[in-house]
Amino acid sequence: MSSRRDFIKKSAIIGTGIAMAPGLSYGATKPEKRLKVGLIGVGLRGTNHLNNVLLRDDVDVTAICDIDSRRIAIALGHVDKAGKKKPKVFGKNEYDYRNLLDMKDVDAVIISTPWLWHTKMAKDSMLAGKYTGLEVSAANTMEECWDLVNTHEETGSHLMILENVNYRRDVLAVLNMVKQNVFGELVHFRCGYQHDLRFVKLNDGKSAYGKGVEFGDKGISESVWRTQHSLLRNADVYPTHGVGPMATMCDVNRGNRFMSLTSHATKGIGLHNYIVENGGKEHPNAKLKFKQGDVITSTIETANGETIIVTHDCNLPRPYSLGFRVQGAKGLWEKDGDRMYIEGESDPHRWDASKEWLEKYDHPLWKKYGEHAQGAGHGGMDFFVINAFVESAKRNVAPPLDAYDAAAWSAITPLSEASIENNGEPQDFPDFTRGMWVKRKPYNWIKDTY
Ligand SMILES: NC(=O)c1ccc[n+]([C@@H]2O[C@H](COP(=O)([O-])OP(=O)(O)OC[C@H]3O[C@@H](n4cnc5c(N)ncnc54)[C@H](O)[C@@H]3O)[C@@H](O)[C@H]2O)c1
Numbered sequence: 221m222s223s224r225r226d227f228i229k230k231s232a233i234i235g236t237g238i239a240m241a242p243g244l245s246y247g248a249t250k251p252e253k254r255l256k257v258g259l260i261g262v263g264l265r266g267t268n269h270l271n272n273v274l275l276r277d278d279v280d281v282t283a284i285c286d287i288d289s290r291r292i293a294i295a296l297g298h299v300d301k302a303g304k305k306k307p308k309v310f311g312k313n314e315y316d317y318r319n320l321l322d323m324k325d326v327d328a329v330i331i332s333t334p335w336l337w338h339t340k341m342a343k344d345s346m347l348a349g350k351y352t353g354l355e356v357s358a359a360n361t362m363e364e365c366w367d368l369v370n371t372h373e374e375t376g377s378h379l380m381i382l383e384n385v386n387y388r389r390d391v392l393a394v395l396n397m398v399k400q401n402v403f404g405e406l407v408h409f410r411c412g413y414q415h416d417l418r419f420v421k422l423n424d425g426k427s428a429y430g431k432g433v434e435f436g437d438k439g440i441s442e443s444v445w446r447t448q449h450s451l452l453r454n455a456d457v458y459p460t461h462g463v464g465p466m467a468t469m470c471d472v473n474r475g476n477r478f479m480s481l482t483s484h485a486t487k488g489i490g491l492h493n494y495i496v497e498n499g500g501k502e503h504p505n506a507k508l509k510f511k512q513g514d515v516i517t518s519t520i521e522t523a524n525g526e527t528i529i530v531t532h533d534c535n536l537p538r539p540y541s542l543g544f545r546v547q548g549a550k551g552l553w554e555k556d557g558d559r560m561y562i563e564g565e566s567d568p569h570r571w572d573a574s575k576e577w578l579e580k581y582d583h584p585l586w587k588k589y590g591e592h593a594q595g596a597g598h599g600g601m602d603f604f605v606i607n608a609f610v611e612s613a614k615r616n617v618a619p620p621l622d623a624y625d626a627a628a629w630s631a632i633t634p635l636s637e638a639s640i641e642n643n644g645e646p647q648d649f650p651d652f653t654r655g656m657w658v659k660r661k662p663y664n665w666i667k668d669t670y
Contacts, residue, residue: 253614256282257281257327261331261355262294265332266330267295274302281299282307282308285316317341328351329350329351331352331355339367342358346371347375357630359633360457365631365634372622378623381625381629382606384598385461386620386621389582389600392604394469403550403552406546409466409526410545411463411530412533415533420442421443425443454488455512455633455637455640457532459632462530463629466546468621474661479649481639482639483640485640488514514536516532518639520649523657530632551565553574558574604670
């Protein structure tokens, strides 16, 4: 996640790491069957997923769909280069993905389209009986959050939210520490999406990271659709990279749940200033009033008495950080500063560098596949999220990050919007599990399969 430019470079050289290990079988068991995968949306993110599945010996890419023929051409180029059979192509209109979903030769679907398509496509995919992987965030409104849960329950089709940060090496090491009770009883978390996206939300319409101040029809890649959300919504529109890992650590929807949230937003000046600096004050976009506050801070209370502070900070100059802090009765980890303190182990009142702790508790998955994962994108975590998706789909079992997680994490968007609108008034989370969180068991995270 640290740099989208790195991500693109890595995507370009993807394959050099993993493909050099021919016949590498992923997962604990030999594949019971090969998985036939269809991808809907092969923009920047979908192409990254495509490359990761192309490298596997247990997946056939049988179909791809995108309404942008340039993206289809790029995707087919990757398939060809990988020496794989040409998939069936869809994309003649915005609903052509439904024809992909009609294909018998598709077992599982990976959806990497703009946010407003997510729930619609995921719902259709589950209705078509496909094992469904959905990019983040999963839903935009509370109704959509419920749609994901209801459709999963009605159809029995599984939905995995493809939250890659849950698979980051430090995050999984800290999860390992949590499960081994190193921090003691958990009390407090901090996290967020703190990423200067000005050059993503605004570009020149020619290249995704080109200088320029256009968006919508005049933009390219994410500026085509993402910026509109900053213009019209004062909400944390991208909560899952931060909250996903924290929710897993404190067993949300499995013995715990989000109860309520309060949210506050600063003024929004970052995007306007960027437009004036790069496009001049006479540029038509300089007249726009962006509704989204530059820094949005939400505090979630959980049923087990923890608080989670979630920050959305994407419109101001700043280095990237998800700002993780995991704190329990015996100590804490803070990502900013890369530091750890464990009572009785660390020198009293002095931070340890987190490096040695993270190495000591390195997750079994990273120990086993770390070397192969390196080229897979976003420092390797993209390998693991797709690995979990494919392994769960092959067995047709519930994924580690499921429809209830997708709904609860994504609900932060409409709830933060309502709280900000009402001067920070607390907003209750619906119980998407309908009471089942009380007896649902946590996923078995500490293993070396997926
Ligand atoms: N997990 C991560 O680290 C990560 C990183 C980047 C993006 N994302 C998420 O991935 C998703 C896609 O982001 P992106 O950066 O690839 O954006 P993008 O704009 O580069 O790609 C989106 C693609 O979807 C296609 N599309 C739009 N409507 C369609 C339709 N009806 N049918 C078929 N195709 C359609 C577009 O033509 C485009 O190629 C977003 O939800 C984003 O939040 C996640």
